[in-house]
Amino acid sequence: MAKVTRGFLGRRRPAEAGRLPPGQYDVGRDWPVLTAEVTPRLDTASWTFSVEGLVERPTTWTWDEIHALPPSTYNGDIHCVTTWSKLGISFTGVAVDTLLEAAGPLPAASHVLAFSHTGYTTNLPLDDVTGGRAWVAWDVDGDALPVDHGGPARLLVPHLYFWKSAKWVAGLQVLDHDEPGFWERNGYHDRGDPWLEQRYQGD
Amino acid sequence: MGASGGGRRDPWHTATVVGIRDETATAKTFRLALPGPVEFIAGQHYIIRLTAPDGYTASRSYSVASAPDGTNEFEVTIERLPAGEVSMFLHDEVVVGDELEVRGPIGGWFVWRGDAPAVLVGGGSGVVPLMAMLRLARRTGRADLLRLVVSVRSPDDLYYADELPGPEATIVYSRRAPADAERAAGRMGPSDLEPAIMPDATAYVCGSARFADAASHLLVDLDVPVERVRVERFGPTG
Numbered sequence: 148m149a150k151v152t153r154g155f156l157g158r159r160r161p162a163e164a165g166r167l168p169p170g171q172y173d174v175g176r177d178w179p180v181l182t183a184e185v186t187p188r189l190d191t192a193s194w195t196f197s198v199e200g201l202v203e204r205p206t207t208w209t210w211d212e213i214h215a216l217p218p219s220t221y222n223g224d225i226h227c228v229t230t231w232s233k234l235g236i237s238f239t240g241v242a243v244d245t246l247l248e249a250a251g252p253l254p255a256a257s258h259v260l261a262f263s264h265t266g267y268t269t270n271l272p273l274d275d276v277t278g279g280r281a282w283v284a285w286d287v288d289g290d291a292l293p294v295d296h297g298g299p300a301r302l303l304v305p306h307l308y309f310w311k312s313a314k315w316v317a318g319l320q321v322l323d324h325d326e327p328g329f330w331e332r333n334g335y336h337d338r339g340d341p342w343l344e345q346r347y348q349g350d
Numbered sequence: 351m352g353a354s355g356g357g358r359r360d361p362w363h364t365a366t367v368v369g370i371r372d373e374t375a376t377a378k379t380f381r382l383a384l385p386g387p388v389e390f391i392a393g394q395h396y397i398i399r400l401t402a403p404d405g406y407t408a409s410r411s412y413s414v415a416s417a418p419d420g421t422n423e424f425e426v427t428i429e430r431l432p433a434g435e436v437s438m439f440l441h442d443e444v445v446v447g448d449e450l451e452v453r454g455p456i457g458g459w460f461v462w463r464g465d466a467p468a469v470l471v472g473g474g475s476g477v478v479p480l481m482a483m484l485r486l487a488r489r490t491g492r493a494d495l496l497r498l499v500v501s502v503r504s505p506d507d508l509y510y511a512d513e514l515p516g517p518e519a520t521i522v523y524s525r526r527a528p529a530d531a532e533r534a535a536g537r538m539g540p541s542d543l544e545p546a547i548m549p550d551a552t553a554y555v556c557g558s559a560r561f562a563d564a565a566s567h568l569l570v571d572l573d574v575p576v577e578r579v580r581v582e583r584f585g586p587t588g
Contacts, residue, residue, distance in 0.1 A: 149362070149399065149401040149405065149407055149451065150401060150451055151401050151402065151403050152399075152400040152401050152402075152439075152448075152450065152451070153443075153448055153449070154439075154443045154444075155400040155401065155402050155439055155443070156402050156403075157400070157406040157407075157408060157435065158408075158435050169407070170399075170407055170408075170409055172408060172435065179559070179584075180559035180583055181559075181583055181584070182581060182583055183459055183460070183580065183581055183582070184576075184579070184580075184581060185566040185567065185569075185570055185579050185581060186563050186566070186567075229410075229411060230408075230409055230410060266577070295559060295563065330459075333457060333458035333459045334457060334458050347361070347453075347456060349359075349361060350361075
């Protein structure tokens with residue numbers, strides 16, 4: 148049980164409080180940038196996205212090829228483990244379902260390890276990137292995704308803490324086991340559900 | 351961590367504020383004591399959680415500024431952000447003797463264990479985790495392993511002004527330099543970083559998103575391999 152802090156009342160509870168997972172605050176119009184690596188300079192002319200590992204047809208898309216797939220848009224909220232949430236944001240790209248259908252995960256597939264052009268990785272159960280809950284996104288609120296927010300394209304898994312939404316995403320490796328990614332090896336939770344406050348290993 | 355097999359241990363601990371001192375007009379260092387020994391690695395952070403009587407909570411991460419010293423105490427330096435719910439409360443309400451809930455230490459990436467060469471580049475309050483590293487190096491007699499370059503707007507904005515200067519530290523003033531400074535005020539550039547670069551060093555860059563981007567690209571342009579640059583960016587964390 149949390150212990151009451153002497154003198155702390157907190158700021159006025161926002162009307163959107165029900166939309167905020169526990170321990171999160173509404174960052175408003177800001178969109179903080181938190182990254183552990185040097186921001187890369189990626190060229191869409193040589194950009195690729197791959198689905199590999201335990202799939203029937205390992206597949207790589209170029210920038211033009213992935214844009215030829217049926218587009219899909221997410222409208223909703225995002226939640227960062229550092230306690231900010233951004234309410235009412237819109238991303239457009241392609242559903243991960245579409246990409247996985249093309250590659251055909253084998254029956255043993257249970258997890259994916261998302262990897263970025265920078266070497267960043269993050270792990271996700273297959274269930275969390277299917278069923279219309281994950282995207283490879285390149286537009287935000289109608290504009291091209293800025294490079295400091297992961298452009299030209301990032302993974303988007305908005306129902307989990309935002310470190311799962313790998314910036315500068317390069318592909319998914321389909322696995323039959325869970326393999327911790329970059330932050331997960333460095334103390335963060337393997338799943339990262341903000342509504343369960345799965346921030347760190349052991350939560 | 352560690353106790354996952356058995357009953358889950360409450361990760362939150364009650365710390366007592368045992369000291370508060372001003373670093374600048376807008377930054378204070380809080381010295382916190384825990385019931386047991388504090389073990390952390392320079393560069394790690396703790397979370398401070400505030401709880402209102404109705405159960406509402408607000409928590410933020412703060413880098414440790416002190417070096418591990420074998421005691422049950424550690425220090426965090428906190429910038430008072432306008433409209434920062436947690437930092438304003440800590441600055442304006444908390445006094446010595448108060449109890450605060452903390453969790454940590456956290457982080458396994460932006461850490462320095464004191465045994466390998468490192469180039470530290472900090473902007474403004476981004477110096478905090480780097481100060482933990484510098485203090486560790488000096489305490490263990492290994493200051494030769496470190497070079498620190500810190501960029502601040504003016505002398506009034508420099509944290510740890512009495513302690514930080516030394517042969518391994520360079521201070522860059524971006525807007526206003528002290529009267530006796532050799533370098534005129536101006537944005538940090540390649541010539542500020544080049545003397546700090548050592549072969550096989552890992553670079554640790556900490557500051558605002560804008561500062562961190564600029565500094566990390568300066569390092570890469572000076573041929574520091576991109577995989578040897580570790581970055582900690584912060585936004586408005588209130």
